[in-house]
Amino acid sequence: MVLTNQFKLPTEEELTVPELNVTAAALATGAFHLGKYCEEPCKEFILCRDELGDPRKCLDEGKKVTSCGIEFFKKVKKSCLAEFTQYQKCLISSSSNFEYGPCRKTQEVFNECVKAHIGIDRPRPTYFCEPKIHDSKRPAPALPQYPKYDDATPGLPQNYPKDKISTESTQGVFDGNI
């Protein structure tokens, strides 16, 4: 009972795109390379989402992110499927939350394959926890405008003598006369 007819919502055709139809294990397996491959669309999308705070205004950026992810997984499937499956199997069976520590050997094999066929290095482990600077072509949103009221408390005049202004240390019981 919140949505009125004046509230603009995108149509079903605008929202229907091929989705990234992979499991959590596959996402965890390819996470680092995926994030590196789709770094620019991801940064653009997250910046838009963070600045505007409105999913309706960031649909195009989101579609670019998803199509980039599909493109990456298609490339992996084409060239590195065996290595990918091996690494994924190790991640699934080693821990309950896809920890990368126990699977360095299979990870190395997968990294070499991706480096050879897709041409991207695995970023360092802290890469996606670091703050990043993104220069977007989209204009920045306007700052919120606050109203100005006429009866606000006026400040002191510019030429008010400084020794009459009570400082922090002399305020209170002494009233400036110690």
Add this chain to the structure above:
Amino acid sequence: MSSVARLQDLPPPGGFGKIHYEKVPHKSFFNGKWIAITFGISYALGIAGYLASVNIIKRQRIETQSARNAIQPFLLAERDRQLLLQMRKNRDAEAELMKDVEGWEVGTLFGTPVYNTVGENEWIGYRPNSYYAHADPDRRLDYEGFSLYV
């Protein structure tokens, strides 16, 4: 009345034993020096083990978190589209449900809006109660994590 030899209560032959009034100490295995040395060694080993493992665990957590951050945009993009789709479906379902009620306007209570200070087209989020308004209540429980796994 014959005379009977009378016996006085006397201590056993050899006398009573000594009364132990002094403190009987336990048998001691260590003295204070060795206790202090053992304490120091075990503390040092514990600190060394902690320092060796805490960095490994921190590194693991950072790496797992990094991977989650990397896939976050993909999940968020998909979630946004699904949310907007469901919002449209809910609005259509409300219009269909309340079409026979006279004076009903979609999104308002007979013309009274929910929010007075929020613009008509301003995004204010969408609560789970609204999202599951026209769905089976069990699906809401699934979302909350209270459903029974049967």
